Amino acid sequence: MNNRLRVLRAERAWSQQDLAERLEVSRQSVNAIETGRYDPSLPLAFKISDLFEMPIEAIFINPSKENAQ
Amino acid sequence: MARHNPAQRRYLRRFFPAMTAYVVVLFACTWAIRHYHPQGAALFLLSLLPALPILAVIAVMGLYLTEEQDEFVRHRLVTSMIAGLGIMLAFATVWGFLENGGVVPHLEAFLAFPIWCGCFGLVQCFLNLRDRMSGGGQ
Numbered sequence: 001m002n003n004r005l006r007v008l009r010a011e012r013a014w015s016q017q018d019l020a021e022r023l024e025v026s027r028q029s030v031n032a033i034e035t036g037r038y039d040p041s042l043p044l045a046f047k048i049s050d051l052f053e054m055p056i057e058a059i060f061i062n063p064s065k066e067n068a069q
Numbered sequence: 070m071a072r073h074n075p076a077q078r079r080y081l082r083r084f085f086p087a088m089t090a091y092v093v094v095l096f097a098c099t100w101a102i103r104h105y106h107p108q109g110a111a112l113f114l115l116s117l118l119p120a121l122p123i124l125a126v127i128a129v130m131g132l133y134l135t136e137e138q139d140e141f142v143r144h145r146l147v148t149s150m151i152a153g154l155g156i157m158l159a160f161a162t163v164w165g166f167l168e169n170g171g172v173v174p175h176l177e178a179f180l181a182f183p184i185w186c187g188c189f190g191l192v193q194c195f196l197n198l199r200d201r202m203s204g205g206g207q
């Protein structure tokens with residue numbers, strides 16, 4: 001699933017490792033989510049949403065809406 | 070950051086004693102069978118004993134799967150295990166028919182577990198390599 005994680009992370013000058021530590025996951029997880037190779041579970045998506053203080057749909061791009069664009 | 074997370078450290082703390090026990094029990098039982106030529110129940114027991122630490126290793130792997138908190142790592146492991154299982158089953162099917170035709174020698178059934186471990190390890194290496202090649206770094 002496409003997302004804005006890399007951009008949001010860069011805006012805060014966080015490395016993948018920084019973000020991984022804040023989310024309590026591995027750096028590989030952050031990388032896999034950022035590159036769209038892995039879709040996080042709902043609990044992890046909410047954790048990401050809480051961390052960036054943004055709604056989930058502002059971080060992760062809804063695939064059905066993405067196709068409609 | 071630590072190289073291994075707590076679940077991985079627990080896995081290693083359980084895995085190595087089980088493998089050490091396997092080597093010790095295997096050598097002890099092989100030695101006892103060759104020197105004492107036991108029969109009946111004693112032979113059954115001595116033949117069975119080396120399998121028990123391997124059963125423990127399988128249980129340790131299962132425990133790790135349930136204890137791993139990182140969902141991507143768990144997902145990656147399960148994917149590798151299933152892919153490894155598919156390769157092992159395909160290999161066993163082909164080998165079985167070739168063996169039936171007398172083309173290849175007999176393979177012992179206890180080799181299924183190490184062959185599966187090898188297959189799923191190779192799949193994990195392949196997936197990790199693919200990640201690195203597609204921008205797995207920073």
